[in-house]
Amino acid sequence: MPDMDFDLVFFMATLMLLVMGTVMIFSSSYFISKEVYDDSFAMIGKHLFHLGAGVAVMGYLVRTDYRKFNTRFFVLAALVAGIIACILCFVPGIGITGGHARRWIRVPFLTVQASEIMKISLIFYLAYSLCKKTRKIQNYRYGVLPVLTIVGISALLILVEPDFGTAATIGIWSFFILFIAGMRIRHLVLTLLAILPAGIIMMILEPYRRARLLAFINPWEDMHGIGYQSVQSMVALASGGIFGSGLGEGTQKLFFLPAPHTDFIFSVLGEELGFLGILFIVALFGFWIWRGYTIAMATNDDFGFLLVVSAVSLIGLQAVVNMGVAMSVFPTTGISLPFFSYGGSSLVTAMAASGIVLSVSRRARL
Numbered sequence: 001m002p003d004m005d006f007d008l009v010f011f012m013a014t015l016m017l018l019v020m021g022t023v024m025i026f027s028s029s030y031f032i033s034k035e036v037y038d039d040s041f042a043m044i045g046k047h048l049f050h051l052g053a054g055v056a057v058m059g060y061l062v063r064t065d066y067r068k069f070n071t072r073f074f075v076l077a078a079l080v081a082g083i084i085a086c087i088l089c090f091v092p093g094i095g096i097t098g099g100h101a102r103r104w105i106r107v108p109f110l111t112v113q114a115s116e117i118m119k120i121s122l123i124f125y126l127a128y129s130l131c132k133k134t135r136k137i138q139n140y141r142y143g144v145l146p147v148l149t150i151v152g153i154s155a156l157l158i159l160v161e162p163d164f165g166t167a168a169t170i171g172i173w174s175f176f177i178l179f180i181a182g183m184r185i186r187h188l189v190l191t192l193l194a195i196l197p198a199g200i201i202m203m204i205l206e207p208y209r210r211a212r213l214l215a216f217i218n219p220w221e222d223m224h225g226i227g228y229q230s231v232q233s234m235v236a237l238a239s240g241g242i243f244g245s246g247l248g249e250g251t252q253k254l255f256f257l258p259a260p261h262t263d264f265i266f267s268v269l270g271e272e273l274g275f276l277g278i279l280f281i282v283a284l285f286g287f288w289i290w291r292g293y294t295i296a297m298a299t300n301d302d303f304g305f306l307l308v309v310s311a312v313s314l315i316g317l318q319a320v321v322n323m324g325v326a327m328s329v330f331p332t333t334g335i336s337l338p339f340f341s342y343g344g345s346s347l348v349t350a351m352a353a354s355g356i357v358l359s360v361s362r363r364a365r366l
Contacts, residue, residue: 006062007295007361013288014339014354020281021340021347022047027248028268029261029342043261043342050344054351061355062362070303075128079150082121085114086157103161113345115158115166120352122154123310126174130181131302137182144183148174148191164202164209165333169321171195173314180309216331229264230328232257236267237278237327244274261342263334266326282323289316292357298364308360311353 022044029043037043069075089095089102096104096111104111129147136143151174159167179188203209211226219227219234236252239245250271253260260268270278292312299305315338322337324330336343338350 005362006358007291007364007366010288010291010295010354010361011358013284013291014351014358016284017288017339018051018351020284021337022051023247024265024269024340025261025342027250027272028253028265030248031254032261035255046344047342047347050347053344054348057348058351058355058358061352062358064359066304066307066356066359066363067301069124069307070128070131072128075125078121078124079154082114082118082154083157085112085117086154086161089114089161101161101163103163110344113343115161115163116345116349118154118158119170119314119349122151122170122174123307123314123353123356125150126177126310127303127306130177130306134182134302137178138184138187140184140187144178144187144191147178159202162206163334164206165321165335168199168333169317169335173310173317176313176317177306177310181306212331212333216328219328229258229332233264233267233326234328236264237270240271240274240277242275244270244272244277247272262336263322263332263341264326265340265342266323266337269340270326285316285319288312292316295357295361295364295366298366299360300363300365304360304363308357311356315350315353 025047026044029047030040033043034040085105088105094105095102096106098104103115104113126147129150130137133143133147151170155167155170158170175183175188175192179185203213215222215227215230219230221227223231232252236250236257239250239252245251250268252271253268257264257267266278266281269281273280289312292308296305296308296312299308318335318338321330321333321335322341325332325335336346338346341347
């Protein structure tokens, strides 16, 4: 990364998240990796490969003038790529099934989660579209509805995989960006009231979603069944106490806590690093978000502002949801913890978002 003229504070916060995430992935995946691959270092090795790919993507974005992405051709191409990726999940031989869901596609030498491509596409789309609608944003028909249509189609493609958690997260995030861009509160409230019944119906009619909702209300009622994940996560967090059991010394990751290296890595962190470790990571994410918004406020143009706010808000919302699930504040959903959860697609997405922010920071008035 030549000419270190990007924001070093944000860069250092990102680096700390990456380092802490790598340490926790090694700790949480050690035994599962041995069980699955007969090699305790297999998963951390793959993570380091993904980290290298993320560095390449982030480096490219930092070096590239973000204003080059403010074109109709690029944004449409990104959206088409995201839509095609989601459709390919259902093509035999390309789409990959895991846990009764088709969320991944097979490309040469790699497996990619389609929704992560869609997330990056939507970051650019929202910034491009809304900066062009500055004067129309308070007009629902011409300023808001076209954006909601594109977001709705994108979320629907993810929903049918099925991935209700990611689709809902994208919806909430999009409304927040629309509000920041100037959407009228009346339009926001009325739209939310209109789509809320549909969301509730989808949660109630689908058996596994209804079961998760009931488990969230009272996980102890079926602590060996649908409430198992929530109960084991709370046990892990409670076991950590103030100072934790020590890095690598947690026991819940020993096949008690499901997905300790992905969805519930925050629970492993809480057990091994304790309440103080949790406070540090929450504060680090909070600082990363605050610094990102500071960069956004210092930008010279609407596109750069919306690009940073979109990127930072998406990663921040995912972090809040994942931590909330681990602490049983939200119902269980498969939202990863950015920079921490094992998975190449989510890691590259988080690093790409960071690269976008750093690119804008090179021309911000900080």
